[in-house]
């Protein structure tokens with residue numbers, strides 16, 4: 001087995017709706033895209049939450065909008081904090097790490113590959 005390439009994407013936050021950079025700053029150096037939410041496995045930026053009327057002006061979830069949806073897997077973030085900061089804090093709380101490591105691995109043959117896959121079954 002040979003690890004050809006390793007990259008940690010854990011620091012990067014991008015909105016799953018509009019692909020906006022979660023750490024974009026305005027001209028004053030303040031976070032330009034604040035708040036946001038987690039819905040299931042999707043991170044949605046503050047701008048998209050506003051556009052879709054998901055979060056009320058007081059920072060709470062718009063329950064009228066989600067009246068026919070399960071809300072157990074929804075987390076509304078601090079509306080004053082940057083979206084990227086919020087998502088990384090959430091990742092740390094939920095996964096005990098902000099790492100999201102991606103690797104490209106090559107194997108000498110199928111046996112080596114299946115051994116590796118069986119050894120790593122169920123690992124995150």
Ligand SMILES: [Zn+2]
Pocket residue numbers: 015016017018019020044045046047048049
């Ligand atoms: Zn967005």
